[in-house]
Amino acid sequence: MLSTNIILPAFLGIILIVAIIKKVDAYSHFVHGVQDGFGLFNDVFPAMLGMMFSIAMMKESGLLDAIANLFTSFAGVIPKEIFPMMLFRPISGNASLAVMIDIFKTLGVDSFAGQMASIIQGSTDTTLYVITLYFASVGVKKIKNSLVIGLISDLAGITMAILLTFYFFS
Incomplete structure (x- = not known):
């Protein structure tokens, strides 16, 4: 059985062996890839910083709690802690992951809200992030x-995640 501690060094070794056999300067290609990565980072970082700042402002100002309370008044069967995740999931994967971790810490991993948050995290994508990052990069x-279309699919994914959580865990 191959140890997991050996997989990455073996993979890098295979790359170096193939580069030697094909007489390719692997180091210069590596350095060029790093330079391209920095260029992409410079293009993407301002949008990411703005997104993270706006999410932090909503959370600290109490607006996020007010929105969750508003949604809870309409859909009282859904745990209140899920609504910030439903709001952030189409915007930022890191923000929705932070909300999910907060749910895990406060209510527990095996809580109903924790199970629902996990299913939502796996059922949807970060539509605005994908459009901002990938469309801008090309x-x-x-x-x-x-x-x-992305927001409709997010709504469908979140709705199905909630329904499946009720079906399987309540």
Whole structure:
């Protein structure tokens, strides 16, 4: 049985052996890839920073709690702690993951809200993040119907996650 501690060094060794056999300068290609990565980081970082700042402002100002209370008044059967995750999931994976971890810490991993948060995390994607990052990185200016379709699919994923949680865990 191959040890997991050996997989990454073996993979790197295979890459170096193939580079030697094909007479490719692996180091210069590696350095060029790092330079391209820094360029992408410079393009993407301002949008990520702005997104993280706005999420932190909503959380610290109490607006997030007010929105959760509003949603709870309409859909009281869904745990109150889930609504911030439902709001952040289409925007930022890290923000929704932070909300899920907070649910785990306060209510527990095996709580109903924890199970629902886990299913939502796996059932949806970060639509706005994907559109912002990937479309911008390849220079797409007109997103056409991508945003609407992505948000509809997020709504469907969140709805099904909630229904499946009630079906399997209540």
